[in-house]
Amino acid sequence: MSRFTMVLAAAVATAMLVIAVSTLDAVGADPPKKVADDLTGQLASCLRDRGVAVPALTGDALDRWLQTHRIPEAEGRACKMAVAPPETEVREAPSADVTKLSECLRAQGFDAPTDPLALKQWIGGQRSPAALRAIKRCGVDAAPAPCGAAKPAPKPTGDGDRPVT
Numbered sequence: 001m002s003r004f005t006m007v008l009a010a011a012v013a014t015a016m017l018v019i020a021v022s023t024l025d026a027v028g029a030d031p032p033k034k035v036a037d038d039l040t041g042q043l044a045s046c047l048r049d050r051g052v053a054v055p056a057l058t059g060d061a062l063d064r065w066l067q068t069h070r071i072p073e074a075e076g077r078a079c080k081m082a083v084a085p086p087e088t089e090v091r092e093a094p095s096a097d098v099t100k101l102s103e104c105l106r107a108q109g110f111d112a113p114t115d116p117l118a119l120k121q122w123i124g125g126q127r128s129p130a131a132l133r134a135i136k137r138c139g140v141d142a143a144p145a146p147c148g149a150a151k152p153a154p155k156p157t158g159d160g161d162r163p164v165t
Helices: 003-027 031-049 059-068 073-083 096-107 116-125 129-137
Strands: none
Touching: 031 059, 031 073, 096 116, 096 129
């Protein structure tokens, strides 16, 4: 590639980058800041309603004021709870397999949770031989061997050529 072609390619790439950045600026590629400004404004309004002397500032100036001034803890906590968007944690109902596993473990005398995530954590925390036997009886294989442990020998396929893994 000649020197002129390399310079031309670099100039075209730079021009495309400048156009991309200016396009993002033109379409307003920063909407999360506006949402944060609205929440900060709502927080300031709530604090004012509770008797905290918050100046009538907006945007970054209000952010700086809130970060540098002490706000009474009870009012700050109440306003944060009132202004914070509600958490929308959607959990699906446990699958039939999770329900079956939980029931199997309960039938063997263990207090296994029915929530899938809690059940997974519960199984991972079990160390007693009785619990590990019950987990295995209910159809959950043992955890993988720790790093550095010897791998089990591969099973023969029957034709004697290649092992099945």
